[in-house]
Amino acid sequence: MSLSQILPLFAFLLHLAGILAAMHALMNTRTPQGAFAWALGLSLLPYVTLVPYLYLGRSHFQGYVTLHRAHRQRLSQASQRGEHVGISECCIRYSALAQMVHGTFHPGQQLELLIDGEAAFEAIFKAIAKAERCILMQFFIFHDDALGRRMQQALLERAAAGVRVFVLFDGIGSHALPRHYVETLRAGGVAVYPFATRRRPNRFQLNFRNHRKIVVVDGSMGFLGGLNVGDEYLGLKPPLAPWRDTHLQVAGPAVTDLQSSFAVDWHWVTGELPPMLPPQPVHGSAHTLIVATGPADPQETCSLFFTVAINAARKRLWLTTPYFVPDQAVMSALRLAVMRGVDVRVLIPSRPDHFTVFLASTLHACDAIGAGIRMFRYQPGFMHQKVILIDDNTACVSSMNLDNRSFRLNFEIGALNVDHAFAADVERMLVADFEKAVEITREEYRRAPYWRRLAMHVARLFDPIL
Structure with a gap:
């Protein structure tokens, strides 16, 4: 076939693929606005939208959804079988939210506001250094830079001391993380895995990232917030420096819910469950609800x-x-x-x-x-x-x-x-x-x-x- 014959055939096949992809978008995109945008673009301009749709258009990952909801149901049933604590009057206006996430406002939590990266990571490193039994850690981004290597060393030291260490990082968020960083952790006894909503690698899946940042030490001290593991989060990389961010340190029964969120993701990736340690009693004044959200939830x-x-x-x-x-x-x-x-x-x-x-x-x-x-x-x-x-x-x-x-x-x-x-x-x-x-x-x-x-x-x- 000549080039003049191949090009029209190629254009026809591309438009046909665009129409098929548009039908898929109409049936599967989560919102009407998104469905309309994808369907219109794929039908009229498949030359520029078909490849992005392969990366961004997928909206289902049934295996994770099924497992996630089963875990949620079991946790909810366990909570109902346990000691029932009525919601405090000060939290009544958020009762619908607690019901939606199948969560509980835990009274008596101790909280510490950690302003910016230096304060947050110093608190996290201090807690890690005192770990005796278990460390759970999950970040969207790990970088192999000064902060990343300091974190790597801190985890290796605790693993060498007999502490069980479990680490999750997002496969896309940490795409620049070199293999030797992970292999060094594994060689030192740290269990570390990338998160993805499909157990089989899929280079076309860029959506549904695990953006959570969780650290739990010995079941009694928890951290969460906006920071990832990298020098820019310490304000060391212009032109965005200084970097303004906030993290939270929490102690009390709410840490159990942080462990549960980590456990669901860990079980999906590995098929196993990490240790679930009881929190230590504390005497704080806060009522805390841990809110874990994601596209696997039946509601947005x-x-x-x-x-x-x-x-x-x-x-x-x-x-x-x-x-x-x-x-x-x-x-x-x-x-x-x-x-x-x-x-x-x-x-x-x-x-x-x-x-x-x-x-x-x-x-x-x-x-x-x-x-x-x-x-x-x-x-x-x-x-x-x-x-x-x-x-x-x-x-x-x-x-x-x-x-x-x-x-x-x-x-x-x-x-x-x-x-x-x-x-x-x-x-x-x-x-x-x-x-x-x-x-x-x-x-x-x-x-x-x-x-x-x-x-x-x-x-x-x-x-x-x-």
């Missing part, structure tokens, strides 16, 4: 979590997120909060780490300002923390971003804490952050060159995959 728990948290606010809602790409439900909740007279403030970065998301966030910020939401840009460096402050008694520290990836595509975890003292600590932290920020006005959008405003609107078309 992360989006609903933000909706419930926003709707609970009566006087104040301060929120920090590196990516401000709210869906319709969350944006509506923010608008209604403003109408209730709530002081709604959102802190976002002034520097981009992902340019497309930054452009979409800028347009969403302009829309939010029009709705009466006060938007601020953090000035010193990149702002990566994921924190919510509600009224005077509730604060959340999590791995959850305000975007569709966290809402529907990633596995996330957070701690919702009802406690006046802890909320006051978070308030002081955020007051200092807002003092280093500049309030955004609609002029930011209006004064932008036409090409940049056009790029913002184009970027927003990609909201379903941002």
